[in-house]
Amino acid sequence: MIDTFAGIIMGSESDRGTMQGAADILREFHIPFEWRVISAHRSPELLQEFVHDAEKRGISFFIAGAGGSAHLAGVIASFTTLPVLGVPIHNTKLLGLDSLLSIVNMPAGIPVATFSVGPAGATNAALFGVALLAAKYPEVNSILRNYRNQKKERLTADSIKNAVVYDGKEV
């Protein structure tokens, strides 16, 4: 059994739609998680408390989704040596580029693993978290390999089914 859990933290209630994909993936792989809204700027003590408490209770990794200045992932990483996976969210006019750069450009010594802006990033952060647990939990590893292979088989079948061939004659 999986005797650990993941923490999903997002900076604002408005990020929930974007981060839903991360929760969906974790459920699909039966990874326990806690999902919280905690702002690095508006409730910094709560964030620090949650990180320290989760560490004590055996959390394995954090997924942090935030937009704009997007300091959330970096602040979490300042309190823990556990893996922190950052998901930039597009909530200013700047295409999410502000959030992406703020999350990815951490100083040497305090790494944050960064994923793409928005829902695809949330999904991929969770899948990456699954891959982290696969190193320790053989059943997770085997589900992950099946998941990937099934997707590949479906895509291959669809690719053949939806192929369009034109022989240069009919218009």
Place this chain on the structure above:
Amino acid sequence: MIDTFAGIIMGSESDRGTMQGAADILREFHIPFEWRVISAHRSPELLQEFVHDAEKRGISFFIAGAGGSAHLAGVIASFTTLPVLGVPIHNTKLLGLDSLLSIVNMPAGIPVATFSVGPAGATNAALFGVALLAAKYPEVNSILRNYRNQKKERLTADSIKNAVVYDGKEV
């Protein structure tokens, strides 16, 4: 009693929606203000006149919101040594980045304090103005601290109430 006032200036009537948040914050903190549409380019003499007159009448700071070339905050700052708070507005295709850079990149000697593009920037400029007055008016200081703490408490309560916990079992 607060024996001073703030000046909100915006370059165009179309900026009113964006700057409303600044006025709302000042009202919430009972800070008197005057809010005017004055274009740095289309009515430069009026701008200069307003700044000099407001200085004589005891204004404490200016909040300037403008888009595109966004020279407004810088031109105000060229006429006064009072704090000028600049709010970039997104009114071209360029994501507000043009306005942000035009406001923030002032030459050494003539500072403009810059906030983020759009409504969040307007709100924060006004909150920053409140913080300026808090240094001189103890009652403003105490309202400001309460305001921040109440927000924090509400966020903390919401964070707990809306927590999602998944134990890895049910789908």
Place this chain on the structure above:
Amino acid sequence: MIDTFAGIIMGSESDRGTMQGAADILREFHIPFEWRVISAHRSPELLQEFVHDAEKRGISFFIAGAGGSAHLAGVIASFTTLPVLGVPIHNTKLLGLDSLLSIVNMPAGIPVATFSVGPAGATNAALFGVALLAAKYPEVNSILRNYRNQKKERLTADSIKNAVVYDGKEV
């Protein structure tokens, strides 16, 4: 007498050259200050401690210079309602734009006043800090106005002295 002080914080020793201009301006205006290297990510507890302690000892404002992810100013602002002045520093390949956006795009509720990237930003943040104190200390106000007027007179004199006039005749 000035019975307060400013706090200059920078994220790394390598930012000292950029922030020197802020210290120079404060000295020129006889504003007491403390200048520290404290990383938001590598020594978060020290940062929190310094901010709370400085608040108790009567600090008036913070100037925070940081590059890359540049979370420093935002993290300071999360701990205090005092004015926080942010200076982006150019220490990645991304022109300082990453630091600028990370500092300026704070969420509504937690303002950071942002200045331009690099030494001009440091100088202007300090001059803006002087303007903040000018509201409370009349002697600072009068020095500030003199400072600005003297610069203006010198520039005007130089402008006349260095004028180039060509009458269309000689080559």
Place this chain on the structure above:
Amino acid sequence: MIDTFAGIIMGSESDRGTMQGAADILREFHIPFEWRVISAHRSPELLQEFVHDAEKRGISFFIAGAGGSAHLAGVIASFTTLPVLGVPIHNTKLLGLDSLLSIVNMPAGIPVATFSVGPAGATNAALFGVALLAAKYPEVNSILRNYRNQKKERLTADSIKNAVVYDGKEV
């Protein structure tokens, strides 16, 4: 005879190298000019005075070179209906893009004709100014056409002289 003149204004003494090309072109075409350093932010009254005075003395157009926030051309245009030609200068880390956008994104009603960042922009602004005068002064028009044709002939000759032809045989 040319009974008018051009005004070259730049925001800082450090812009002189960039703007030299504008002066060189005007000299080459025997167009009288005055070339001044006047900052829109640090000496706004001097700028206003120079523009109004030059208008009375019969100036035909302004060339304004500035970097960073680069409000100079826009502020000149706010005081006059004469053509204002803006030259962005690269003096921050932002590739001159900040100056370019600040000069070109003028609000409807107050046009500034913008040229490229740096020396090529200064040269082209001056050549464009020559083209403006060519409408009124036939001798300028004829020198301008000769100038362009001579350049073209030289380039054509050079193109033939420096052609490299490889027949696929020798290495």
Place this chain on the structure above:
Amino acid sequence: MIDTFAGIIMGSESDRGTMQGAADILREFHIPFEWRVISAHRSPELLQEFVHDAEKRGISFFIAGAGGSAHLAGVIASFTTLPVLGVPIHNTKLLGLDSLLSIVNMPAGIPVATFSVGPAGATNAALFGVALLAAKYPEVNSILRNYRNQKKERLTADSIKNAVVYDGKEV
């Protein structure tokens, strides 16, 4: 009477909405013009022909609006020494920045005066064209000054009428 005309050229029929503002301004100032769709890439010979023919018939300046690669203004400028005013149009995903840079970054020797992306740029290019004619046609000059002053008076009246004043008491 005005014995010249302006040429408005745009690269595609889809640019008409953007360029309408240029035609409107010219009509408002009674400046004769011809307005054509001619693509620099799809009908290069027609473009060259139109430019040479218009030059012979006494055209004073060209306004060229184009999007994407936006070579139109530059190609016109390669055929004439008359003033060419370029208007970037936003017709790719790239915010019009591609068109702006393609128009403004002309090589030294072949100037194009560039205006902002979209309708404001079209309006300002036309107003700039009016300013060019004002040098030669005193009646145009006097209409232009009136136009600007009337706008300024209306803005000043509106600024006073729409002023919002809050005294810190009522909510």
Place this chain on the structure above:
Amino acid sequence: MIDTFAGIIMGSESDRGTMQGAADILREFHIPFEWRVISAHRSPELLQEFVHDAEKRGISFFIAGAGGSAHLAGVIASFTTLPVLGVPIHNTKLLGLDSLLSIVNMPAGIPVATFSVGPAGATNAALFGVALLAAKYPEVNSILRNYRNQKKERLTADSIKNAVVYDGKEV
């Protein structure tokens, strides 16, 4: 007769709308083609297989459309020396600039010919493919020249028909 064919590959079913224009052009020129959805990341073996098989069956060129990281064109080019034409697709918030740069910045030695983001790029990639075949198939060459000339004639006719002329009198 055309005894070869083109391969259109796109990374995802959602790219079909964008790539339709490429298929339309090939049909218009009677160029046989196969059009497949094959992801470089999700079904890499299928991609490799398709490329090698198509090479054996006499394919002449590949058109690859992809968004986001957009590795598709580059991966195809790593398996073949045939011409690979890349079409960036806009499917993240980043304006398609991410896809464009990922496709165009191939290392020296493995070229990918890149076209613009979106439908115009797909159309042009196909037209470019037609031009490649025109070198070998005289009938394709003659259809291509007719196609271009007919477009030019229609544009010229439209340009004349839709010309707007204003004589400066009526409003």
Place this chain on the structure above:
Amino acid sequence: MIDTFAGIIMGSESDRGTMQGAADILREFHIPFEWRVISAHRSPELLQEFVHDAEKRGISFFIAGAGGSAHLAGVIASFTTLPVLGVPIHNTKLLGLDSLLSIVNMPAGIPVATFSVGPAGATNAALFGVALLAAKYPEVNSILRNYRNQKKERLTADSIKNAVVYDGKEV
């Protein structure tokens, strides 16, 4: 004992300087590794072979450093479900932004954990890899916590030692 290893792959010999920091960190933590130059585009079969072989030999994660189109990390991730850590390298004029976006914008389903451009990214990718192993190897976990704490203590000591205090009196 650590019975696994890390794979460092870079696209070109010229990336060695940037990736050295990753190797240094792994050595510092006594993590075995293999470090290879394998181009995704110029030797795709070798890459595929190395990934599959390393998987069989018990590799735990890949660190992939690449510049320009930077497809390396994504192509590795297409062949394995193991964690892939991507390091963008700055080897075109585009500030490394091209590499960053090409690495981070992976499609949903195939995650790549991305770090910042250049040496700091290489260092942090390796430290993140150490954190991955810390979940399974308690001795790595304890070394990692010591490493972080020692850095923090040294920074705190330096911060106090290098503090600059100015009391507003001496110049």
Place this chain on the structure above:
Amino acid sequence: MIDTFAGIIMGSESDRGTMQGAADILREFHIPFEWRVISAHRSPELLQEFVHDAEKRGISFFIAGAGGSAHLAGVIASFTTLPVLGVPIHNTKLLGLDSLLSIVNMPAGIPVATFSVGPAGATNAALFGVALLAAKYPEVNSILRNYRNQKKERLTADSIKNAVVYDGKEV
């Protein structure tokens, strides 16, 4: 024998260093070529003449290298249906992004195949030209495949020779 040739055109003598790589590749494959400096803006008639003349003499494709506004490739493409390969050159402050976008964003109907900014782009454009000729000249095809395979073998050998393996023991 190869009874055709390639045309390399660049906008300015200063582009020669960048384009040298294209000439080197063509020589290496024994492809005859003519290499000329012809500016689209400064000598437009010469450009048109060269393109038409080369077409008559049996040219197969054009490689066009240009910086800044970089209209060269597009203007060539407006005169011919032959393949035009565009190489952006970095000669302004804007990282070559201006040239890249100006070359790649051609309107639907007039394709230009674009390669990366600078020398790698020049090399790849020439290699792509070689691939075009390989369709018609079997000997070129066979040299091209050898060229690629030899590079691959050398890289594979180097990859093995330069592998660094660390077993976690020695420091």
